[in-house]
Amino acid sequence: MALVLTEEQSMLRDSARGLISDKAPVSHLRHLRDSRDPTGFSREFWHSFAEMGFAGLLVPEEFGGSGLGFVEAGVVMEEIGRTLMPSPFLATSVVAASALSRGGNAAQKSEYLPKISSGSLLATLAIDEGAKHRPLQTSLQAVRAGNGFRLSGAKALVVDGHVADLLIVAARTAGAAGERDGLTLFLVNPKARGVAIERTIMVDAHNAARIELADVEVNADGVLGEVDQGASLLDGVLDIGRAAVASEMVGLSEEVFNRTVEYLKSRKQFGKLIGEFQALQHRAAELYVDIEITRAATMKALQALDVDVAKAGSAVAVAKARAGTTATRAVQEGVQMHGGMGMTDQFDIGFFMKRARVCEELFGDANYHTEQLARARGY
Amino acid sequence: MTDSETADLEQFRSETRAWLEANCPPEMRKPATSDVDVFWGGRNAKFASEPQRIWFERMRDKGWTVPDWPREYGGGGLSAAEHKVLRTEMGRIGARPPLSSFGIWMLGPALLKYGNEAQKQEHLPKIAAGLIRWCQGYSEPNAGSDLASLQTRAESDGDDFVITGQKIWTSYANYADWIFCLVRTDPAAKKHDGISFILFDMTSKGVTTKPILLISGYSPFCETFFDNVRVPKSHVVGTVNRGWDVAKYLLQHERAMISGMGERGVGRPLGQIAADSVGTDALGRLDDSMLRGRIASFDVDEAALAACAERAVDLAKAGQAHPAFSSAMKYYGTELNKRRYEILMSAGGVDALEWESERSKLGARPRAWLRTKANSIEGGTSEVMLGIVAKRILDLPGA
Numbered sequence: 001m002a003l004v005l006t007e008e009q010s011m012l013r014d015s016a017r018g019l020i021s022d023k024a025p026v027s028h029l030r031h032l033r034d035s036r037d038p039t040g041f042s043r044e045f046w047h048s049f050a051e052m053g054f055a056g057l058l059v060p061e062e063f064g065g066s067g068l069g070f071v072e073a074g075v076v077m078e079e080i081g082r083t084l085m086p087s088p089f090l091a092t093s094v095v096a097a098s099a100l101s102r103g104g105n106a107a108q109k110s111e112y113l114p115k116i117s118s119g120s121l122l123a124t125l126a127i128d129e130g131a132k133h134r135p136l137q138t139s140l141q142a143v144r145a146g147n148g149f150r151l152s153g154a155k156a157l158v159v160d161g162h163v164a165d166l167l168i169v170a171a172r173t174a175g176a177a178g179e180r181d182g183l184t185l186f187l188v189n190p191k192a193r194g195v196a197i198e199r200t201i202m203v204d205a206h207n208a209a210r211i212e213l214a215d216v217e218v219n220a221d222g223v224l225g226e227v228d229q230g231a232s233l234l235d236g237v238l239d240i241g242r243a244a245v246a247s248e249m250v251g252l253s254e255e256v257f258n259r260t261v262e263y264l265k266s267r268k269q270f271g272k273l274i275g276e277f278q279a280l281q282h283r284a285a286e287l288y289v290d291i292e293i294t295r296a297a298t299m300k301a302l303q304a305l306d307v308d309v310a311k312a313g314s315a316v317a318v319a320k321a322r323a324g325t326t327a328t329r330a331v332q333e334g335v336q337m338h339g340g341m342g343m344t345d346q347f348d349i350g351f352f353m354k355r356a357r358v359c360e361e362l363f364g365d366a367n368y369h370t371e372q373l374a375r376a377r378g379y
Numbered sequence: 380m381t382d383s384e385t386a387d388l389e390q391f392r393s394e395t396r397a398w399l400e401a402n403c404p405p406e407m408r409k410p411a412t413s414d415v416d417v418f419w420g421g422r423n424a425k426f427a428s429e430p431q432r433i434w435f436e437r438m439r440d441k442g443w444t445v446p447d448w449p450r451e452y453g454g455g456g457l458s459a460a461e462h463k464v465l466r467t468e469m470g471r472i473g474a475r476p477p478l479s480s481f482g483i484w485m486l487g488p489a490l491l492k493y494g495n496e497a498q499k500q501e502h503l504p505k506i507a508a509g510l511i512r513w514c515q516g517y518s519e520p521n522a523g524s525d526l527a528s529l530q531t532r533a534e535s536d537g538d539d540f541v542i543t544g545q546k547i548w549t550s551y552a553n554y555a556d557w558i559f560c561l562v563r564t565d566p567a568a569k570k571h572d573g574i575s576f577i578l579f580d581m582t583s584k585g586v587t588t589k590p591i592l593l594i595s596g597y598s599p600f601c602e603t604f605f606d607n608v609r610v611p612k613s614h615v616v617g618t619v620n621r622g623w624d625v626a627k628y629l630l631q632h633e634r635a636m637i638s639g640m641g642e643r644g645v646g647r648p649l650g651q652i653a654a655d656s657v658g659t660d661a662l663g664r665l666d667d668s669m670l671r672g673r674i675a676s677f678d679v680d681e682a683a684l685a686a687c688a689e690r691a692v693d694l695a696k697a698g699q700a701h702p703a704f705s706s707a708m709k710y711y712g713t714e715l716n717k718r719r720y721e722i723l724m725s726a727g728g729v730d731a732l733e734w735e736s737e738r739s740k741l742g743a744r745p746r747a748w749l750r751t752k753a754n755s756i757e758g759g760t761s762e763v764m765l766g767i768v769a770k771r772i773l774d775l776p777g778a
Contacts, residue, residue, distance in 0.1 A: 002460075002463075002696070002697070003686065003689050003690035004694055004697050004699065261773050264775060265774075265775065265776060272777075273776045273777075276775070276776050276777035277777075278766070281765070281766065281769035281770075281773075281775050281777070282762070282765040282766070282769065284769060284773055284775065285707075285710075285764075285765040285766075285768035285769045285772075285773065286710075286765065288707065288768055288772065288773060289707045289710060289711050289768065292687055292704075292707060293680070293683040293684050293687040293711060294683060295687075295690075296683065296686035296687035296689070296690040297682065297683035297686045297687070299686070299690065300686040300689075315682075317679075318678075318682040318683055318686075319683075321679045322679055322680070322683045369679075370672070370675045370676055370678075370679055371675065373678055373679060373682075374650060374664075374671060374675035374678070377648050377650050377651075377678065378651065378663070379648070379650025379651055379653065379654050379659075379664065379665045379674065
């Protein structure tokens with residue numbers, strides 16, 4: 001498989017870019033933030049997104065989706081990254097849709113996937129509990145009760161948690177925190193008794209929530225995949241999410257870089273364009289190379305996922321680790337090279353810095369994924 | 380790609396796999412660890428081993444020393460997609476390149492683009508068959524990063540040029556049969572406009588070479604002197620005084636070659652090499668957490684660069700590559716290779732310091748470590764590469 005977009009993928013990119021840059025430039029995020037929008041994204045725009053087939057992009061055609069692959073999902077995420085558009089695409093269309101189509105039984109798939117495709121159902125994965133992403137440390141308890149389970153515990157950084165219609169909750173049905181065995185995924189109705197949801201306003205003005213479950217009853221139909229054996233389903237779903245976030249970070253990095261290079265070509269000091277200074281030229285060139293290798297590593301990961309999700313782990317770790325360091329560098333250079341302007345809220349660059357910080361924590365930061373690669377390589 | 384093209388490619392893959400399995404000797408399925416393991420061809424070439432000879436001859440007979448060159452010039456005539464399949468399949472079994480050659484990596488592509496038919500007929504098949512070993516006459520004592528200021532003169536005399544001057548850092552000039560050389564044919568023109576790209580035999584009267592001893596203790600480079608060397612004008616590639624176009628085009632290929640040097644590296648994963656000397660803890664992890672972190676970060680960057688190198692080839696085949704992209708790759712690849720060897724030295728500790736013992740294979744590691752320091756200098760320094768990226772790709776202002 002060539003590491004370039006096919007003609008169809010380029011067309012998808014162009015239509016996503018056209019739509020997003022037209023309807024949801026960075027000012028869209030600014031408006032949602034400043035108006036303290038209760039939803040945190042535009043439902044109207046989400047419906048037009050769904051009409052174009054993006055909401056069900058990964059959903060198989062038999063469930064009303066487009067049946068496309070992870071490279072295509074990455075293409076859309078990258079365009080989202082360019083304008084920092086808040087959108088249910090990541091949580092609902094990428095992560096939750098993958099969890100349901102990979103782990104769901106026939107009834108679960110036919111209940112939820114068509115609604116995701118039509119844009120009428122928002123869903124999200126609730127995974128993190130501590131300050132850092134550590135899936136195997138999951139300790140939210142699910143104990144057997146009657147025909148089902150009773151769930152108790154807390155989750156953080158649940159993307160779109162306060163607007164989701166369906167929560168996919170990682171819980172421990174056996175074993176101790178840190179163990180691979182004993183993890184189970186549950187489909188939880190956010191309106192069920194015992195569910196408390198706190199929207200957390202985040203640094204990047206994107207959606208997140210903390211969720212507490214107190215003896216929440218879930219019947220046996222609410223188990224996604226196999227009891228105690230959720231780790232491998234979770235691995236795959238998380239890797240899909242990681243590669244998607246890496247794509248968003250590629251788009252974000254490239255956009256902040258393009259804006260910075262334009263600034264270097266227009267800002268004058270000492271009677272010169274600051275882009276004439278070699279100190280800045282070389283730093284810009286280094287950043288360009290970083291972004292190019294990150295883009296390639298991310299495409300590689302997305303293609304690997306399309307071939308076999310179960311075997312894409314190392315490629316995904318490389319992509320997410322690289323995306324983290326590259327985006328961090330890109331936004332820091334972006335602010336620094338814009339000088340005092342970069343520090344102002346009125347200027348957009350700060351939004352990119354804030355979003356990059358959240359993307360870095362989402363589904364594991366660069367250190368986490370670098371560690372995963374070391375373990376996979378056996379040293 | 381249509382379904383039938385995909386099917387043809389899969390057919391090619393299975394045939395190639397079977398052929399490689401049957402024809403690549405087991406000894407040629409591990410990375411070269413020293414220069415002796417590399418076959419360079421040429422009039423005085425000797426094979427280091429029988430498997431090396433067999434592997435070279437079998438690949439040569441299929442045209443797979445230069446798989447994507449046209450068949451009429453001794454190549455394999457493979458399409459871009461087939462070439463990628465061959466590389467992947469060779470990589471799968473760890474097969475070494477059968478022939479290493481500046482003719483393949485640098486001159487060949489330049490001749491294919493700028494050479495006339497007679498030049499292509501004369502030189503390309505001999506490169507493909509490993510009959511002639513080439514060296515590169517570019518740098519001069521006063522023309523390094525500022526290559527276009529070169530001063531080696533070529534004066535017109537009837538049907539010939541008469542060449543006088545000095546080159547430096549000429550890789551393996553003392554083993555080379557022919558040289559591709561930049562000479563000044565118009566001293567009055569602006570510096571980029573008076574240069575020609577010319578080919579001549581190193582046994583010509585007036586050519587001498589003198590190896591330069593480097594910090595590695597080896598002499599891969601020479602000083603090369605020309606004293607009234609007579610060369611037919613028909614040996615100029617491209618147009619007289621337009622040699623800089625050829626030179627730049629060739630440099631793109633040279634940079635791609637140098638950036639790929641790291642990939643041919645050391646075979647086993649760095650973390651495992653380090654574990655052998657440093658040891659592991661109870662969890663089987665490298666017993667030096669800082670070194671382990673450095674290695675893991677290196678591995679991330681190396682994998683990302685490998686993906687980018689693959690993408691660069693795919694972009695070129697799709698006609699979407701920026702011509703200066705090889706400068707970006709050269710910068711990153713060479714800096715990464717220096718990092719690799721700093722890690723290897725740190726991992727090796729005291730054992731990596733021996734210079735002459737048999738135990739250390741005559742100091743293979745410290746010598747290789749020192750050799751890598753040239754990677755970010757030769758073929759254009761890292762600073763020159765960043766300047767090229769800044770100006771040609773990013774279009775930043777200034778000289």
